[in-house]
Amino acid sequence: MRSAQFIVNTLVIPVLVGLVVAFAVLLWAPQLVTPTAPQAPAVTYAPIAGIGPMPEQTTAAPGSSMAHMGPVSYADAVDRAAPAVVNIFTRKVVRRKTHPLFDDPFFQRFFRTNPEPNERMQSSLGSGVIMSPDGYVLTNNHVIHGADQIVVALHDGREVNATVVGTDPEADLAVLKIELENLPQIQVAHDSQLRIGDVVLAIGNPFGVGQTVTLGIVSATGRNQLGLNTYEDYIQTDAAINPGNSGGALINAYGELVGLNTAIFSKSGGSQGIGFAIPAEVASRTLTDIATHGTTIRGWLGIEVQESTPQLLTALSLPQALTGLIVTGIYPDGPADQAKLAIGDILVRINNQDAANARSAMNQIAALRPGDGIDLEFIRAGQKMQTHAIAGQRKAHQQ
Template sequence: MSKQSFVHSILVPGLVGLSVALLILLLAPQWVTPEANPVSAPTAAVEAAATSTPEVAPTLITSYADAVELAAPSVVNIYTSKVIKRKLHPLFDDPLFQRLFGANPEPSERVQSSLGSGVIMSADGYIMTNNHVIKDADQIVVALHDGREANATLVGSDPEADLALLKIELNQLPAIVIADDKPLRVGDIVMAIGNPFGVGQTVTQGIVSATGRNRLGLNTYEDYIQTDAAINPGNSGGALINAYGKLVGINTAIFSQSGGSEGIGFAIPVKVAQRALTDIAKHGTTIRGWLGIEVQEATPRLLDALGLPQALKGLIVTNLYDGGPALAAGLQVGDIIININGVDANDAHTAMNQIAALHPGDSIRIRYMRNGKSAETTAIAGQRKPQAEPTSQK
């Protein structure tokens, strides 16, 4: 075979094969490209899930400095003093006794000092604190966060709720920001600001442990926020704020067997403090609704003694006050109140607070049981007086 014939026999088949391969790649690439693995290929649902934004988890808060910075200037230290007079035997005033034995070496008077906290409620100088902080004080001095001090005037007080309103005459006072009406929930973050033990303004942090605490024997009207934020002597009257630095309560008391904080502290809700501020500023004390009635909860034992059905729930009328709204509305001793203004009457303290929250002249719709029959009446709330003599209807 000649050299030319050999080259021709090699090149021509090669060129033909190359041409065919090119045509296959252009016209039918799937013949030479392997299929994608269906397991590894993402489906539309998977792709959508991968690109979607997941639900945002609660933000981890590492500092409450902004909240404290907002509220702290509105919390003040309160220093009180009163003169205590010692009762001396009349012999000490006798000239002959003094000549023989000398004058009494101990002074007949001494000054007793105490401390507490307060909250600036308005820019014109109204300060809310506890009544027990300023009770019987001869002098009240308020020390502000910015270093200023001023003598305070007692505008009025509400001993039954342990609240008092002071007034100072200073300019540019930083009023506290009040929290909205959203109810506090157990577990909400709160902070107590005050002057414990006189060491200076201090912040402690905890949670809301309970709401609506009563039957503690602290005051006549009790509707406390319970918290484990440390509250110690000197914190009384200070601010309980939420995580945003807004006022939710006035620190009032602690439950303690040691005298210090044991994780059970109580604060008066801000809505109660606001109403007290308005009433005290205008009337010198809190104005409360009054029904003129004494009741006892319908316990199974009491129902059994009265021969009444055990399933009955309510408040048994045990006494009526002379000239009171309940007597005027036709209620009698032995009636069982089962509903007040649309709220089931199962708890005496709750009912008392409900009536007290009304204003004189408000209507009180009462549903009650008498002799096994249901009846309704409407009473007009009166104004509660500190002292009222009951007329026995027993």
């Protein structure tokens, strides 16, 4: 009897107490026994333009619903930029080419009862961007080239005739002037360092349907050698750009101008995800030059160059790994001539930037102002040398 009591006191009662405690824990504090998942790194969400403010330091684990949150609207960005994007309609008188005899009323009696008119009106459309409250509008030169009348239609419904202040055909840019009060003005992005993958929106008047916004990303920067213009330094984007978008705005997610829509690569005539825009800083500089001087001011070095090739390097007994621009011509008394550069020299650096691409080097020099210094590193007779040139002012068709 004593041993049985001992067993109950020492074994059964503690077990029963333990079961009761375990049941209470499971019932009222299950988190104490639930395995803890590994702590996932926190994801911080910053406010994004066009969405409105988001809670500061909001965190979520990858895989949660918040981890997939992104921009739900770019309406604020569009609201900032759209009022300054205009539709441009041009009219041009086209004269029908006929033999002079057909213009003679006597001979017209023998050929047709109702002679066709020798002139007809040809219309085209495009887009533009209001750059200042005093009415300066930027667009592409090909939008207004040869036009006899240019009509600008604003986002608020107003229409007005525009005059051409100046054009820059080599960069496909044109500056117009309109006379209206209370004009909106687009904001130009101060940070010109676009990155591949940045979100951009194209605003314009495709096919004349009215102002339209399309979304994409920056696909590439610095595109050249496309054969479109003399000066090419394009932003490439997959935002849909169609006929009529030319001259319209390419904006960032903050509603700031980053480019001027210019061209598309297409086999069908419509958007195929490869569009090109002139960088905003290039367009803005052209606007300032034309408004101030009546023409675009570009730097000039006064040389003709050819990119190095293995065959040329072999002929000149130079290392195959050498990259540079071989000087093939020098304008007498030009900046390069005055800096004692010679035919056969190989430019390897211009203002501390590698000189491997002729088109990029031309754009780099053209971006300078007359009087700016140009540090040149080159190879002559196998020896690396340096010289300093002073940029001149480039005239049409000069290098």
